Amino acid sequence: MPANVTVFVAREIVTLNHSLPHCTHVAVREGRILGYGGAEIVAEFGATLDKSFADKVIVPGFVEGHGHAADGIVWRNPYVGFYPRIGPDGQKAGGFRSIAEVVAHLKAEAAKLPDPTAPLTAWGFDPIYFEGRRMTAADLDAVSTERMIVIGHVSGHIMNVNTKVLAACGFSRDSNIDGLLRDAQGTLTGELLGPAVMGRAARASGDAGLVREMDAAAYRTYGQIARRVGVTTSTDLSNALSPGTVEALTTATAEADYPIRVVPAMQQRAYSVPDGIARIAELKRLNTGKLHFGLVKIVADGSIQGFSGRLRWPGYHNGAPNGLWYVAPAELEAIVEAYHAAGVQLHIHTNGDEASEVATEMVGRALAKHPRQDHRHTLQHCQMADAATFRRMASLGMCVNLFANHIFYWGEQHRAITMGPSRALRLDACGTALAEGVPLAIHSDTPVTPVDPLFTMWCAVNRLTPTGRVLGADERISPAQALHAVTLGPAYTLKLDHLIGSIDVGKFADFAVLDDNPLRVAPEAIKNVGVHATVLGGQVFPAQ
């Protein structure tokens, strides 16, 4: 006897399926999509009708093509960001509009720690939005002079510490080391820049802080965060995939009520090339419906706002020296060739346009030696690429996943400081990518910016900065293109488009159930569309 068939009826269903782009009913059996159409399919499939979404809109479940499950662990420390975020408990956190508000919140958090000398680490601070002044050690001394206090900035490149941490590090007014910021009188401000001094402070504080290893609870937490915003599949890009992490992943994703599918990417630099190729083959044997190993991530350069991205002429707008290669071009060539020849799919982090150009060149060289159809090697971030680089990517069969959220979060800074007024117009150039025929996804890089595909769509469609400026009006894409870029687009870059990303027979019954149709609301309202629930393999997860 065949398994039960359920038909969900909705106000509207957007399928991303050419055979029937819009419908009202979708049939589900054994966790997969059995069919779609109008009211007639209830009888035709002998189904039970589920009317709980009758006034809602169903779209394919969102796919976060570049997120980090570390979003599930950072919340063990207080969040002190300028922009409010939704924590794993579903409650709003952060949204602090002044240094005083941050200090007050830290005082409240410190009061929860029974040991008056226990260290306190917080994350997500973003001083660029506070007019007038930067946070100082004195601000944090007001929280405590007894405990070590470390505040990580959202960029990941700067931290603020209190006087006790400065003293424990041996940093004083008499020290003169790169990365210790000072006021006009030469006194240390407690702001530390760069991995050397930041690492020293983090260790001196004695707090595991922001460098904890992922455990099963962290993956559970990330699953909760992601499903609330309509995500049914998320990458974890990247991950060293140590035995402990793999155990955590297999444990959490095997749980019947685990709400998302996870696609981890193996961090290339954690392994020698032969070991990495062997490791990824071994991990693929652990794949299940909710866990998909197979991707390898390479990081080619740093970040643009940290001035460590590799830029082509004319370099940084403010004259800062060019950034750092994380792997040099010759090394990248060898790594790309080896993994490519072994049949592995690569996701390559490139922020600056020089890094994108070089990564594209190296994929081209590997293809010349080892022709291979349908490799779908993907550039991640690729924030400054120009049309010529996108054309070359298209001709080589590459994909791109652009960091659309950057347009809102750092667009003004890129325009004023890093890229200048002209190149900033092509920041995360979704329009150019599509025009040149590069398969497109867009992403949040959570926890760098919050995972929220409707917000990411809004960024790519409107390209608005916090000042209300439209940054590169001609790079805007349509709501339909943006919806594709958070569903079928990323599914394609993950080689999972035969399983997820659209509503088609045989694919997983993964849906985002929305209060409104993001293709019909005003473009500037896309980010306000409510997520009512997700459906994963036919199983319903109410968002609230």
Place this chain on the structure above:
Amino acid sequence: MTVAIPLTVVGGFLGAGKTTLVNHLLRTAERRWGVLVNDFGAVNVDAALIAESGSDSIALANGCVCCEMGDDLGAALARLAARSPAPEHVIVEASGVGDPWRIAQLALIEPGFSLEPLVVLADATALQRQLDDRWVADTVRLQLAHAELLLLAKADLASETELAAVEATLAALRPGTKMRRIVGGAVAAADLSFPVDPLTRPRASRLQADAPGHRFRSWHWQPAHAIDRDRMRAVLEALPASVLRVKGIAQFAPGDMLLLQYAAHRWAYAPADAMAPTGLVLIGTPDLPAPAALQAMFDAALAC
């Protein structure tokens, strides 16, 4: 008290010969080296020499130890210092694409280490090409920018004409910097250390004695009495580029003694034994100001 462990950072672009040099040091074991490397797999030690082998470190029968650096250099250094016996001298292999001077600064802030001259290797057969490469030229220049000892590796693979050309290029990039040709990573411990550690070798005269014909000059300052912090800061800020390094014990008040380390216009203080002999050793290029001028410069740091 614990004597600070000398720390040498070895930089240079990919393929410049850093690993070959590390392998040579470990094999010959002139000192009980503690070596931190980027790529553990590339270290090639005769299996017969290995006393103990782990996933990210090997201990050799000759007393040396070699560890993978991982993401946190400071933590790796702390682990090395905690070994028993501690290494006599630590070598840190900088990443082939990184700036070795940034790593060298860590030795200024990590307690328990004393920074030795920054060693940068250049591949005699590849340097010219790298400096012409539009993608890597700036990285290679940055790596050479603070070199205090330039080692021209693979000297046996280049002709005399090529070697002379590369040496001229390096001399133009880093005028006055000591240069040495090497083959097979063969350097002696004495080549790496200009003995400027006043804790173990307090007499400046050793500097001249140890290195006949080298291009460095040195000077020793024995303050008449306690030093004033702000004035000292002003003195250090104003030091000319010819001063490559300053190291020694500064007394700010009776019992308030700190170890000063200065290199390339950056400096830091670390706690020092109250009984240690005070005084600073300067080392610099041939352009170092005359002793009388240096004396006047530094005496300005004395407390009234």
